Amino acid sequence: xxxxxxxxxxxxSATPVDTVSQTRxxxxxxxxxxxxxxxxxxxxxxxxxxxxxxxxxxxxxxxVNVAGKWLQMRMPASVNTGDVLExxxxxxxxRLKFLLQNNIQGSSNPTTLSQTGKFIAQLLNQPVxxxxxxxxxxxxxxxxPPATSTEKAHLSSQLQQALSASGLFYESxxxxxxxxxxxxQQLRQEPQSRLPVxxxxxxxxxxxxxxxxxxxxxxxxxxxHTLETGVIQWRGEIxxxxxxxxxxxxxxxxxxxxxxxxxxxxxxxxxxxxxLPNLGKITATLMIEPQGMRIxxxxxxxxxxxxxxxxxxxxxxxxxxxxxxxxxMEIQQHENT
Numbered sequence: 001x002x003x004x005x006x007x008x009x010x011x012x013s014a015t016p017v018d019t020v021s022q023t024r025x026x027x028x029x030x031x032x033x034x035x036x037x038x039x040x041x042x043x044x045x046x047x048x049x050x051x052x053x054x055x056x057x058x059x060x061x062x063x064v065n066v067a068g069k070w071l072q073m074r075m076p077a078s079v080n081t082g083d084v085l086e087x088x089x090x091x092x093x094x095r096l097k098f099l100l101q102n103n104i105q106g107s108s109n110p111t112t113l114s115q116t117g118k119f120i121a122q123l124l125n126q127p128v129x130x131x132x133x134x135x136x137x138x139x140x141x142x143x144x145p146p147a148t149s150t151e152k153a154h155l156s157s158q159l160q161q162a163l164s165a166s167g168l169f170y171e172s173x174x175x176x177x178x179x180x181x182x183x184x185q186q187l188r189q190e191p192q193s194r195l196p197v198x199x200x201x202x203x204x205x206x207x208x209x210x211x212x213x214x215x216x217x218x219x220x221x222x223x224x225h226t227l228e229t230g231v232i233q234w235r236g237e238i239x240x241x242x243x244x245x246x247x248x249x250x251x252x253x254x255x256x257x258x259x260x261x262x263x264x265x266x267x268x269x270x271x272x273x274x275x276l277p278n279l280g281k282i283t284a285t286l287m288i289e290p291q292g293m294r295i296x297x298x299x300x301x302x303x304x305x306x307x308x309x310x311x312x313x314x315x316x317x318x319x320x321x322x323x324x325x326x327x328x329m330e331i332q333q334h335e336n337t
Contacts, residue, residue: 135166137236292325
């Protein structure tokens, strides 16, 4: 993606040094910890800034003075303390993100982005709508609400399949197919396989700067959003007329957030939003840990909250009979559900 072998990391994320919060590094553009909105300096997207490299920290990040503001960035290995660089702001929220325009001051070997790199930078700089950052399913997963335990178990597998075939993991599925771990029929269920053939001639006739078909741009932006946030989002009908919004997030420990293997099993949070005919708006949040599961149900009325609390033990017992370990269950009214 990046054409200069001397300075390979040209897209840089920044964090004000007094508000560092750890997140997992994302390849291949290697962002660093988030910059919170309240502490983000008033930089202007598209504007160039001179930056001077300060102290390099033990975790590999550097303290960088950009227009009088001290920020923390992960700089290329060829950059040294005292070097002066030219940066261009390409994104302001949710974190500051700069493009490294050239090498160390005085060098005659400027850093440039490949066509794919420019395209990714362009996508990162575009506003991300809710529709763009969410994998959408247009066909109901089930023909009717599940009535039996077998049908309910089938719903679980259908949700798993819908997420797997959303297109978010298409490239890894291609690798599995090449290694014999996935069938061609499974690949054909993903949206990328239904895109028109995009030849070099067609590219020149549409947008010469774009290395992918225009119809694929939204899919690429979904993948970039997932890499940026670490959150997988899905929206669709689970049966006709019943829409669900589902998101999944992995919670990392301190070592994993620093990019180091911890050797521990991860903690996952899954949240599903439903508008049910009798219970109204319900949000179910499940925190899945090695020791078991913690469940929280948020309702929009006190009446529904009390009704669910009466059935709380029955619900917990029913879930445990399927082999799940329930550590805790909380039911509460939440105005913003």
